[in-house]
Amino acid sequence: MTNVENERTGTGRIGTRLRAARKAAGLTVADLAEQWRDRAPEQVRRRLPALKDLERTIRGHEAGTHAPGPRYRLLWAHALRMPESELFPEPLPHENASAVGNQGISPTAESTVVAKPAPHRLETDEEDVKRRQLIRDAGALAAGAAIAPILTTLTDAWQASHPRLPGATVSRAMLDDWTDAYRTHVRSYVNAPPEQVLAKLTRDWAEMAPHLAHVQPKDVERDLAHAAAQHAYLIAGTAIQIGDPRLATRWWTTSRLMADRSGDSLLSAYTRSWEVTNRVTDPHEDLGELLILAREARRLSGRHPSGTMIYATTVEAEVLAFMGHKRAAVDALRHAEDIFERIPSTEPDREELLRFDQCCVYSLAGLRDRALEAHRAAREFYRPETHLYNTIQLDLYETVLEAHRDPGEASRQAVSILEAVPEDRRIRRVTLTARRVLDALPEQALTLPAARELRALTTR
Structure with missing residues (x-):
């Protein structure tokens, strides 16, 4: 049987999937053969052939020259730590033939059993394996390695149980689920370690990704792009917190693209404002570029007073303040207060x-x-148990006010605030906000012991 013929059969498709799964696990054929021998139950291990023969068996399965039987399917699943139903979602050819025989049809050597065409796939088997591996890895980080394959199987089963929308590859339940997931991710974003947040976001994005590449009905494309934009800008913001600006740039671009594709100008405005407020504290950023992006967000927010318009206007004020244009920043902020x-x-x-x-x-x-009045009002919305990072930033901005009046005490307060934050919660927007205390100190105060300690804490 040729490779082309194999690809047309169940064994060919399964072989491609098995090879991709093995490579995704980082195993050579020899490694896998050893895994089979080591992981097989005792009664199965006694019946296994030598390692070289097992390697030939593996190559045969991957080439599609023969299909793995029940014993070898179990070995594949155990070695790759994957559910058997995920590795072998389609019946094997001999199982199809058995089913035909049960219907009273006896295929002869000369007959040809015509299999039903495989359902439309959004991605190749190799891509599908890689995507599922990504979902499992993200799930392992978020929920623990032991339960990750179970969660992946449950998610696949849940999605399969809902009928797709007409002409679409997704169901209404899937779209609603991704929309609800965004709100859950936001609650994590303001409290949890960024690595955990990124793992959960990755799992959802991996589920959405193949559908984004497929042509959908207009209303489905709109809703899918809306959910994708929200996930993308959270991914970008989290990438900044873990110190990966290149990754962040990729996802900022994706978030703007998805928001614009959704046709929702308010989402496009919010996405850009979110990007600016996450990037503006980084001293390596081009503030002039961010000001242009902030003003684009304000334009997209329209003319009707809204929360999105306020956000766009206050973010513009934020950029102006970081640029040192204090009067212009205050004017922009007063304009936002008028909109409110x-x-x-x-x-x-x-x-x-x-x-x-x-x-x-x-x-x-x-x-x-004005700052102290704003702080009192902000505390009504931001509490440590619900918005940990925002609360820390508010504490640090309040310390900025004391930097000129009492540099030593301001430095000590900032150090105390940072040291009270667990190591895995000292994300970049916290440490970069702490640097604003240093920026506000008189030059001669930078040599104070507390100021030097603060600098050390913010440059780790």
Whole structure:
């Protein structure tokens, strides 16, 4: 049987999948043969051939020259730590023939059993194996290695149980699930270690990815792109926190692309504002470029007063403050406060975003009374048990206010705030905010012991 003929049969498709799964696990054929021998139950191990023969068997399975029987399917699944149903989702040819025989048809040597065409696949078997491996790895990090394959199988089964929307590759339940997942990820984003957040986001994105590459009905494409944009900008923000700007750049681009594809201009505005506020604290960023992006977000937010318009305007004020343009920053913030007053009471006003950026801008501008008032208002929205990172940033911005009045005490407070944060929670937006305390210190105060200790804590 030729390779082309193999690909047309169940054995060919299964062989491709097995080879891809082995490579994804980082195993050579010899490694896998040893795994089979080591992991096989005692009664099976006694009947196994020599290692060289096992290697020939593996190559035969992968080439599609013969299909693995029940014993070898179990060995494949055990060695690769995958559910057997995932490795072998389709009946093997001899199982099809058995089913035909049970219907009263006896295939002869001369007859040809015509298999039903395989259902439309969104990706090749190799791509599918890699995607599933990614989902399992993400699940292992998020929930533990032992349960990760079970969660993957449950997710696949749940998705398969819901009928697809007409002309689409997804169900309404899948779209709603990804939308709900975003809200869960946001709650983690403001509290959990970034590695855990990224693992959970990766699992959901890996589920969405093949559907994004497929042509969908317009309304499905819109909803799918909306959920994808939200996941993408969370991935980008998390990439910044783990110190991978290249990865972040890739996902910022993806988030803007997905938001624009959704046709929702408010989402496009919010996505850009989120990007700016995550990037602006990094001293290596081009603030002029970020100001352009912030103003693009404000333009996209439209003319109707909304929470998204407030966010876009306060983020622009934030960039201006970091650029040292304090008067322009305060003017932009006052404009945001005016927008807030004009939002209809029936619409969400996102007051928490306004209060947070008031703390930032008024603290950096040295407007003590306004900053303290903003801090009191912001504390109503941001508490350590619900918004750990925002609360830490608020503490640090409050310390910025003391930097000129009492540099030594301000430095000691900032050090105390950082040391109280567990190591795995000292993300970049926390340490970069702490550096604002250093920036606000008089030059002669930078040699103080507490200031030197603060610098050491923020450059690790």
